[in-house]
Amino acid sequence: MQCFPSLVLALSSLLGALALLQLSLYLRVPSRYGKHEERLCRPRGRLPARCAWFLQELPSFLVPALLLALRSPPRLEPLGCRLLCCLFCWHYFYRTFIYPFFTRGRPFPLQLLFFGTLFCIYNGFLQGYYLIYCAEYPNDWCTDIRFTSGLLLFLLGMGINVHSDLLLRQLRKPGEVTYKIPQGGLFTYVSGANYFGEIVEWFGFAIATWSLPAFAFAFFTLCCIGPRAYHHHRYYLKTFTDYPKSRKALIPFVF
Numbered sequence: 001m002q003c004f005p006s007l008v009l010a011l012s013s014l015l016g017a018l019a020l021l022q023l024s025l026y027l028r029v030p031s032r033y034g035k036h037e038e039r040l041c042r043p044r045g046r047l048p049a050r051c052a053w054f055l056q057e058l059p060s061f062l063v064p065a066l067l068l069a070l071r072s073p074p075r076l077e078p079l080g081c082r083l084l085c086c087l088f089c090w091h092y093f094y095r096t097f098i099y100p101f102f103t104r105g106r107p108f109p110l111q112l113l114f115f116g117t118l119f120c121i122y123n124g125f126l127q128g129y130y131l132i133y134c135a136e137y138p139n140d141w142c143t144d145i146r147f148t149s150g151l152l153l154f155l156l157g158m159g160i161n162v163h164s165d166l167l168l169r170q171l172r173k174p175g176e177v178t179y180k181i182p183q184g185g186l187f188t189y190v191s192g193a194n195y196f197g198e199i200v201e202w203f204g205f206a207i208a209t210w211s212l213p214a215f216a217f218a219f220f221t222l223c224c225i226g227p228r229a230y231h232h233h234r235y236y237l238k239t240f241t242d243y244p245k246s247r248k249a250l251i252p253f254v255f
Contacts, residue, residue: 001067001133009212011122011125012212012215012216015122015217018220019219019223022224023223027230030231046107046109047110047113048107049106050103052113053095054096054097056120058120060088060120061092064088064125064127064131067129068085068128071132071133078135080130080136087154087205088128094158103165103169104172104176126213126217127214130213131211149208150209150210151204151208154201154202154204154205155204156204157199157201158197159197160201163186164186164197167182167185167187168182181243190229190233190247191233191247198221199218199221203222205218206218226250229249232249233250
Protein backbone atom coordinates (compact mmCIF):
# COMPACT_ATOMS: atom_id res chain seq x y z
CA MET A 1 0.00 0.00 0.00
CA GLN A 2 1.25 3.47 -0.83
CA CYS A 3 0.36 7.00 0.21
CA PHE A 4 -2.19 9.00 -1.79
CA PRO A 5 -2.21 12.59 -0.45
CA SER A 6 -5.41 13.37 -2.36
CA LEU A 7 -7.19 10.54 -0.51
CA VAL A 8 -6.01 11.89 2.85
CA LEU A 9 -7.22 15.39 1.93
CA ALA A 10 -10.60 14.11 0.73
CA LEU A 11 -11.24 11.95 3.80
CA SER A 12 -10.11 14.71 6.18
CA SER A 13 -12.33 17.27 4.44
CA LEU A 14 -15.30 14.91 4.64
CA LEU A 15 -14.63 14.41 8.34
CA GLY A 16 -14.67 18.18 8.84
CA ALA A 17 -17.96 18.43 6.94
CA LEU A 18 -19.43 15.64 9.09
CA ALA A 19 -18.37 17.59 12.17
CA LEU A 20 -20.35 20.64 11.03
CA LEU A 21 -23.33 18.42 10.22
CA GLN A 22 -23.13 16.86 13.68
CA LEU A 23 -23.03 20.30 15.26
CA SER A 24 -26.07 21.51 13.32
CA LEU A 25 -28.08 18.41 14.21
CA TYR A 26 -27.39 18.25 17.93
CA LEU A 27 -26.70 21.82 19.02
CA ARG A 28 -30.34 22.39 19.94
CA VAL A 29 -31.61 18.82 20.35
CA PRO A 30 -29.52 16.17 22.18
CA SER A 31 -28.77 12.80 20.61
CA ARG A 32 -31.25 10.15 21.68
CA TYR A 33 -29.55 8.03 24.30
CA GLY A 34 -28.69 8.08 27.98
CA LYS A 35 -30.31 10.72 30.15
CA HIS A 36 -31.90 12.43 27.13
CA GLU A 37 -33.72 9.34 25.95
CA GLU A 38 -36.66 9.75 28.32
CA ARG A 39 -37.71 13.10 26.90
CA LEU A 40 -37.70 11.85 23.32
CA CYS A 41 -39.10 8.83 21.50
CA ARG A 42 -37.38 5.63 22.60
CA PRO A 43 -35.66 3.52 19.95
CA ARG A 44 -36.94 -0.06 19.74
CA GLY A 45 -33.70 -2.00 19.35
CA ARG A 46 -31.05 -1.65 22.03
CA LEU A 47 -28.02 -3.53 23.31
CA PRO A 48 -26.56 -3.65 26.83
CA ALA A 49 -24.16 -0.74 27.29
CA ARG A 50 -21.09 -2.93 27.84
CA CYS A 51 -21.62 -4.91 24.66
CA ALA A 52 -22.48 -1.81 22.63
CA TRP A 53 -19.42 0.17 23.68
CA PHE A 54 -17.13 -2.79 23.00
CA LEU A 55 -18.52 -3.36 19.50
CA GLN A 56 -18.51 0.33 18.63
CA GLU A 57 -14.96 1.12 19.74
CA LEU A 58 -13.32 -2.12 18.54
CA PRO A 59 -12.76 -0.98 14.89
CA SER A 60 -10.79 2.07 16.06
CA PHE A 61 -8.26 -0.34 17.54
CA LEU A 62 -8.40 -3.14 14.96
CA VAL A 63 -8.31 -1.11 11.74
CA PRO A 64 -5.02 0.71 12.51
CA ALA A 65 -3.57 -2.55 13.84
CA LEU A 66 -4.50 -4.27 10.57
CA LEU A 67 -2.98 -1.44 8.51
CA LEU A 68 0.19 -1.73 10.54
CA ALA A 69 0.30 -5.50 9.99
CA LEU A 70 -0.15 -5.02 6.25
CA ARG A 71 2.78 -2.64 6.06
CA SER A 72 5.58 -4.24 4.06
CA PRO A 73 7.69 -5.00 5.96
CA PRO A 74 5.70 -4.57 9.21
CA ARG A 75 7.81 -2.43 11.51
CA LEU A 76 7.52 0.34 14.09
CA GLU A 77 10.60 2.30 13.08
CA PRO A 78 8.86 5.28 11.38
CA LEU A 79 7.82 7.83 14.01
CA GLY A 80 4.30 7.96 12.56
CA CYS A 81 3.81 4.28 13.41
CA ARG A 82 5.05 4.78 16.95
CA LEU A 83 2.81 7.82 17.45
CA LEU A 84 -0.16 5.81 16.22
CA CYS A 85 0.53 2.88 18.54
CA CYS A 86 1.52 4.85 21.61
CA LEU A 87 -1.27 7.46 21.49
CA PHE A 88 -4.18 6.60 19.23
CA CYS A 89 -4.21 2.84 19.85
CA TRP A 90 -3.50 3.33 23.54
CA HIS A 91 -6.69 5.40 23.87
CA TYR A 92 -8.78 2.88 21.97
CA PHE A 93 -7.31 -0.08 23.82
CA TYR A 94 -8.72 1.55 26.95
CA ARG A 95 -12.03 2.36 25.25
CA THR A 96 -12.40 -1.16 23.82
CA PHE A 97 -11.00 -3.55 26.39
CA ILE A 98 -11.28 -1.70 29.72
CA TYR A 99 -13.99 0.97 29.75
CA PRO A 100 -16.89 -1.18 28.45
CA PHE A 101 -16.49 -3.79 31.18
CA PHE A 102 -16.84 -1.23 33.96
CA THR A 103 -19.51 1.07 32.54
CA ARG A 104 -22.94 1.07 34.17
CA GLY A 105 -24.82 2.95 31.47
CA ARG A 106 -28.26 2.26 30.08
CA PRO A 107 -28.90 0.04 27.04
CA PHE A 108 -27.61 1.63 23.85
CA PRO A 109 -29.78 2.24 20.73
CA LEU A 110 -28.83 -0.01 17.81
CA GLN A 111 -29.17 2.84 15.33
CA LEU A 112 -26.57 4.96 17.13
CA LEU A 113 -24.37 1.89 17.56
CA PHE A 114 -24.45 1.29 13.81
CA PHE A 115 -23.44 4.85 12.91
CA GLY A 116 -20.88 4.98 15.72
CA THR A 117 -19.24 1.79 14.44
CA LEU A 118 -19.13 3.15 10.88
CA PHE A 119 -17.42 6.28 12.17
CA CYS A 120 -14.84 4.28 14.12
CA ILE A 121 -14.00 2.27 10.99
CA TYR A 122 -13.72 5.45 8.93
CA ASN A 123 -11.64 7.39 11.42
CA GLY A 124 -9.49 4.40 12.34
CA PHE A 125 -8.61 3.97 8.69
CA LEU A 126 -7.92 7.68 8.14
CA GLN A 127 -5.64 8.13 11.16
CA GLY A 128 -3.89 4.79 10.66
CA TYR A 129 -3.41 5.19 6.91
CA TYR A 130 -1.92 8.66 7.27
CA LEU A 131 0.46 7.90 10.13
CA ILE A 132 1.64 4.55 8.75
CA TYR A 133 1.93 5.30 5.03
CA CYS A 134 2.05 9.09 4.61
CA ALA A 135 3.47 10.85 7.67
CA GLU A 136 7.07 12.05 7.48
CA TYR A 137 8.79 13.62 10.48
CA PRO A 138 12.30 14.96 10.98
CA ASN A 139 14.61 12.98 13.24
CA ASP A 140 14.35 15.57 16.00
CA TRP A 141 10.52 15.73 15.99
CA CYS A 142 10.35 14.31 19.51
CA THR A 143 12.08 17.46 20.79
CA ASP A 144 9.86 19.82 18.78
CA ILE A 145 7.60 22.07 20.87
CA ARG A 146 4.57 20.83 18.91
CA PHE A 147 5.26 17.23 19.85
CA THR A 148 6.09 17.85 23.50
CA SER A 149 3.20 20.24 24.13
CA GLY A 150 0.78 18.00 22.24
CA LEU A 151 1.92 14.93 24.16
CA LEU A 152 1.42 16.73 27.47
CA LEU A 153 -2.08 17.82 26.43
CA PHE A 154 -2.90 14.29 25.31
CA LEU A 155 -1.79 12.78 28.62
CA LEU A 156 -3.59 15.48 30.61
CA GLY A 157 -6.79 15.00 28.64
CA MET A 158 -6.71 11.23 28.89
CA GLY A 159 -6.06 11.46 32.63
CA ILE A 160 -9.08 13.76 33.06
CA ASN A 161 -11.20 11.49 30.87
CA VAL A 162 -10.33 8.27 32.70
CA HIS A 163 -10.66 9.86 36.15
CA SER A 164 -14.03 11.39 35.23
CA ASP A 165 -15.27 8.02 33.97
CA LEU A 166 -14.31 6.52 37.33
CA LEU A 167 -16.22 9.22 39.23
CA LEU A 168 -19.31 8.67 37.09
CA ARG A 169 -19.21 4.90 37.69
CA GLN A 170 -19.01 5.45 41.44
CA LEU A 171 -22.31 7.35 41.35
CA ARG A 172 -24.22 4.13 40.72
CA LYS A 173 -24.38 0.80 42.41
CA PRO A 174 -24.51 -2.29 40.16
CA GLY A 175 -27.93 -2.45 38.51
CA GLU A 176 -28.84 1.20 39.13
CA VAL A 177 -29.85 3.38 36.18
CA THR A 178 -30.83 6.59 37.97
CA TYR A 179 -28.82 9.77 37.46
CA LYS A 180 -27.12 11.68 40.26
CA ILE A 181 -25.05 14.84 40.51
CA PRO A 182 -21.38 14.15 39.63
CA GLN A 183 -18.95 15.28 42.31
CA GLY A 184 -15.17 15.60 42.60
CA GLY A 185 -12.34 16.08 40.14
CA LEU A 186 -13.06 18.44 37.28
CA PHE A 187 -16.80 17.93 37.88
CA THR A 188 -16.35 20.58 40.55
CA TYR A 189 -16.08 23.11 37.73
CA VAL A 190 -17.92 21.63 34.72
CA SER A 191 -20.82 19.26 34.04
CA GLY A 192 -19.01 17.54 31.16
CA ALA A 193 -15.63 16.81 32.71
CA ASN A 194 -15.25 13.54 30.81
CA TYR A 195 -16.05 15.30 27.52
CA PHE A 196 -13.66 18.14 28.27
CA GLY A 197 -10.88 15.62 28.92
CA GLU A 198 -11.50 13.82 25.64
CA ILE A 199 -11.54 17.05 23.63
CA VAL A 200 -8.25 18.16 25.21
CA GLU A 201 -6.82 14.70 24.55
CA TRP A 202 -7.54 14.73 20.81
CA PHE A 203 -6.40 18.29 20.29
CA GLY A 204 -3.18 17.26 22.00
CA PHE A 205 -2.92 14.33 19.60
CA ALA A 206 -3.47 16.70 16.67
CA ILE A 207 -0.71 19.04 17.84
CA ALA A 208 1.69 16.15 18.51
CA THR A 209 1.16 14.65 15.04
CA TRP A 210 0.66 18.04 13.34
CA SER A 211 -1.54 16.44 10.69
CA LEU A 212 -4.74 17.38 8.88
CA PRO A 213 -6.50 14.07 9.69
CA ALA A 214 -5.82 14.49 13.41
CA PHE A 215 -7.02 18.10 13.46
CA ALA A 216 -10.16 17.06 11.54
CA PHE A 217 -10.79 14.35 14.15
CA ALA A 218 -10.24 16.77 17.04
CA PHE A 219 -12.68 19.21 15.44
CA PHE A 220 -15.22 16.40 14.98
CA THR A 221 -14.83 15.43 18.64
CA LEU A 222 -15.49 19.02 19.70
CA CYS A 223 -18.59 19.29 17.50
CA CYS A 224 -19.88 15.87 18.61
CA ILE A 225 -19.50 15.82 22.39
CA GLY A 226 -19.29 19.57 23.04
CA PRO A 227 -23.05 20.01 22.48
CA ARG A 228 -23.72 16.89 24.54
CA ALA A 229 -21.92 18.45 27.51
CA TYR A 230 -24.12 21.53 27.07
CA HIS A 231 -27.30 19.43 27.07
CA HIS A 232 -26.08 17.46 30.09
CA HIS A 233 -25.59 20.77 31.90
CA ARG A 234 -29.13 21.91 31.08
CA TYR A 235 -30.50 18.54 32.18
CA TYR A 236 -28.78 18.74 35.56
CA LEU A 237 -29.99 22.31 36.15
CA LYS A 238 -33.59 21.34 35.37
CA THR A 239 -33.55 18.05 37.27
CA PHE A 240 -31.71 18.94 40.48
CA THR A 241 -32.71 22.05 42.40
CA ASP A 242 -29.48 21.86 44.42
CA TYR A 243 -27.21 21.65 41.39
CA PRO A 244 -24.21 24.03 41.77
CA LYS A 245 -25.08 27.24 39.90
CA SER A 246 -21.42 28.20 39.50
CA ARG A 247 -20.61 25.03 37.57
CA LYS A 248 -20.09 25.53 33.83
CA ALA A 249 -21.05 23.16 31.02
CA LEU A 250 -17.74 22.27 29.35
CA ILE A 251 -14.88 24.76 29.85
CA PRO A 252 -13.98 25.65 33.46
CA PHE A 253 -14.90 29.25 34.39
CA VAL A 254 -15.79 30.05 30.76
CA PHE A 255 -18.68 28.01 29.29
